[in-house]
Amino acid sequence: MIKHELAKLVEIAAREAQSKDLIPPTALPEVSVERPQNPEHGDYASTMALKLARAARMNPMVIASAIVSSFPPIPGVEDITVVAPGFINFRLTDNWLREQVPVILGAGASYGSLDIGKGQRVQIEFVSANPTGPLHVGNGRGAMLGNALANILAAAGYSVEKEYYVNDAGSQIEVFSNSLHARYLQALGKDVAFPESGYGGQYMIEVGQELATEYGEKYLDQPSQLGAIGLERMLDMIRVDLANLGVVFDSWFRESSIYKEGKYQAIMDLLKEKGYVAEREGALWFTSTSLGDDKDNVLVRTTGVPTYFAADAAYHYDKLAERGFDRAINIWGADHLGHVSRLKAALTGMGIDHQRLNVIIMQLVTLKRGAEAVRLSKRTGDIITLREVLEEVGADACRFFFLSRSADSQMDFDLELAKQQSNENPVYYVQYAHARIASILDLAKDRDIDFSDGDVSLLATEAELELIRQMILLPEVIEMSAHNLEPHHLPHYAQELAAAFHSFYTVCRVVSEDIPMTKARLKLVQATKIGLARTLALMGMTVPESM
Template sequence: MIKNEIAVLLEKAANEAQRRNLLPPIAMPEIVLERPQNPEHGDYASTLPLKLARAARMNPLTIAESLASLIQLPKEIERIAVAPPGFINFSLRSDWLTAQVEDILSAGEEYGNVDLGKGARVQLEFVSVNPTGPLHVGHGRGAILGSTLANVLASSGYEVVKEYYINDAGSQIDAFYRSLYARYLQALGRDAVMPSDGYFGDYMIDIAREIINEEGERFLDQPAELGRMGMAKVIAAIEADVRLLGVTFDEWFSEKSLFEHGQYQRAMSRLKEKGYSMEKEGAVWFSSTALGEDKDNVLVRSDGSATYFASDIAYHYNKFIERGF
């Protein structure tokens, strides 16, 4: 990009100025180029002389004149001008700018792409809302930001995998199942009390009625199967909502699969082998203090259930060790 090329020209000029003793041997600040508010001041402007002035104990205008005199004009730049109190302004050639239109049109959607990543694999996991209810505006914001970042990385030469992590294990899923079963019974005219830790949104009533319309009373004695069907409907609704935003995922990864396919067990075994887990107070703990933390953290509760921390470790084990991200 021409902006980067101008920054390189300034850096080379500053180094040459130091070599010729036109500038003392001081550290170079970051070279920033800005678009002047007044078009008469050119297409790009640098305040590098102003940044150097204090450390160099020199007049910034003198620095600007020295740097400008050391820059060899490339074909893209028509002129360089120095302006008080210490700006260096760059004006691009009109014919070069006009030629860029043809380049842009011929490149199409590929215009502006770079190969910074050189094919390196990158995983972006975003949104990942619990499958216990619909998305809200904040979730949509996260979806748009994540998808935009994925597009930027893909256009920068990275192989991007977009992933949605489905939190379909743990206490929140149990609460969802019990809530849906209560709404299901109520919709069938049966007495049922919503659990105190349940999901009270009207959408649960809608899901229960939808399942009754499709399956009738089939789940009266199958609350777990009812819960799984309800959760599948929530996930389908989430996928439909993000698609309306133009957001898609390459992978919908189930937390439950970590336990079903052995990743959780392998991750816990590896921690034990490396000496990072221990048993105390009837539970299994991660030896966080050995790594500089203030306290250890529970991996497996005394009732045998895994904490979110443990499943997160298993998920990262799966991503970094088994899938190679």
């Protein structure tokens, strides 16, 4: 990446200036090269001189000049300028820009891929909604975030595995089984009461009826067996919803396997051995306060039943110690914030560096219809499912909406507004650019134009060069997104790339009587298609050849 090359050269030039005694030999700050927001300031800029000014006790303008005078000539860069109060600005040559077109064509579908992950194994766990009901919009957001992040990390050179943690044990499942059993009995005409805090949703009635028709009275006295069947139904439904969003998991990990396969017992033994388990008031506690957490946590209840936390500790030990992932990333809703510190403490207690686990806390999605708020709880039953929202608003519009906002920002999903705006959704703007290019390439094919010998040095208008400038940003966007675990940069970048293309399109005729120019622009357009397709694919969205 040219950005890193420039940063390195700034550092070399600064050292050179120091060795020539032009500036004092102070420690150099970490060099970063940025993109100025004002294009008049060039393509890249360094603030090295400004940062050095204090320690060097010199005017930053003088420092900048000293650094610039120590620069070796850089291929591809012209006009290294010093601008008040001390910026060093770089401008890429038109020629260098043009040469990026064949580079992109050569990279093809892998354009933008990086090697910063060095093949490290990363597991990313997301959605993991309880299989006690259908997915809601919040789960949709998590699904898109996790999926895009997985794509980004894979593009950045990590070996990524996507996992769904299935909570198929514990008290919620018991409640689910009892609720379903009641609906099942009711469907069979029995007059039974529905559990007070059971899952009251309409879908439970439907599944109860289905099971009653299929199995008759087979499970009259077996709520947990019935529940197990119902749970698989729910999982199938979840899988379908996720597939509709384009999200497919590599593995589905069952909480129950933690008990069946002795993983729970293993970590309990480990924690005891390390001295982090204490018995108090008939329960077993993890003494996380000794590891800096603000409170101790129960591992095994007075009833002898392990807590969710105990299972979660075992699950994460399995990820990081047994299955050997270098890193684990969890995407959790803000309502799970309270788990983070104790899980990290547990990892520390088990001898695992907790920095290998990143927990992304995603702020919740609140659903509104106009001014009216809609609750999302499965317990209360009155939910609007992800499926309904996708049908109402459209999958790609939803995807783009979910991805455009950072995980930190809380989302008001107004169904009225979303529907109203779906036709104006920026996602179509981006996809349209791709489809337009596909259409141009079709035309070229119809006319039997072979542009493999196109001469990119003919690309000279500002619109053409600006389009290339946008394209070379993709690797930087991927790097930043991977580094910060922030997929939301992609939709913004996608819009800018599409905008650069649309502007180019109105100014420059691609297929024309001028054959050499036609061929050069076909190359440019083909490269743009690669960039747009890659960006859309990273976001997990459809890449239409026509719309």
